[in-house]
Amino acid sequence: MIRTILFVVGGVLLAGIIHIAVVLFIPDFANRDAWTSMGRFGADGAFHVLPLSEPGTEPLPYLDPRMAHAVCRFSLDKDPIRIRATMPDAFWSLAVFDRRGSNIYSLNDRTAERTDIDLVIATSLQLTKLRENPISTLDQSIVIEVPASRGFVLIRAFIEDAADSARVHAALAAAQCAADLSPPPAAPAPALPTQP
Known part of the structure; x- marks a missing residue:
């Protein structure tokens, strides 16, 4: 007993x-959620190209070693975020994740049917404001509503061979992820030939 x-x-x-x-x-x-862990790659509001994935040194789990990856952590506390990129002709995909790492939205070269990415991520309130005051420069943009105010975007692009690696990495490095809904800057006009 x-x-x-x-x-x-x-x-x-x-x-x-x-x-x-x-x-x-x-x-x-x-505090160890997916959004927090993405902060180690760099500042919010910009894409950061991840190092190539090799066994034992993967920057994130389950990355395909034949792909180049770039990640952008964002916060919608103030404004929507606009994603812009010009991707190579080979396979690419984009995925939007919430703070916990759950996939909210995805897009790839076949569903987009174009090589350029122009995506606006907004909360329901921000989307309502955009509908009330449409911005003409967003006519060709894909606008998505997300249920969370914080998350991250992962872009991945297929590397066909070693010679293609630099071009793919340059495209990912040039990708934009910012609270900027203005039109992209116009290309400079070609110089007129001078008369002799």
Whole structure:
């Protein structure tokens, strides 16, 4: 009988210790979501090209080693985010993830049927404001509503061979991810030939 009481008291004490430890460690683990871990690649509002994925040194889990990857972490607390990129002719895809790393939206070269990416990410309130005051420069943009105010965008592009790697990485490095809904800058006019 005494032995049973000791086991019960010991079990209750052990459960209490485990409960207190879990409560104390929750804030530390709560900050280790996907959005927070993306912050190690660089500042928000810009794409950062990830190093090539090699066994044992992957910057993120499950990356395809035949692909080049770029990630942009964003916050919609103030304004929508516009993603612009000119991608190579080979396969590419774009995915929008929420803070926890769940896929919200995805697009690839076949569904887009074009090589340029022009995507606006907005909350429902921001989307309502855009509908009330349409911006003509967004006529060709894909506008999506997301349920979260923070997330990240991952672009990946297929590298056909070693010679193609620099071109693919340059396209990803030139991708834009900013709260800028203005039209892209106009190309400079060609210089007129001078008369002799």
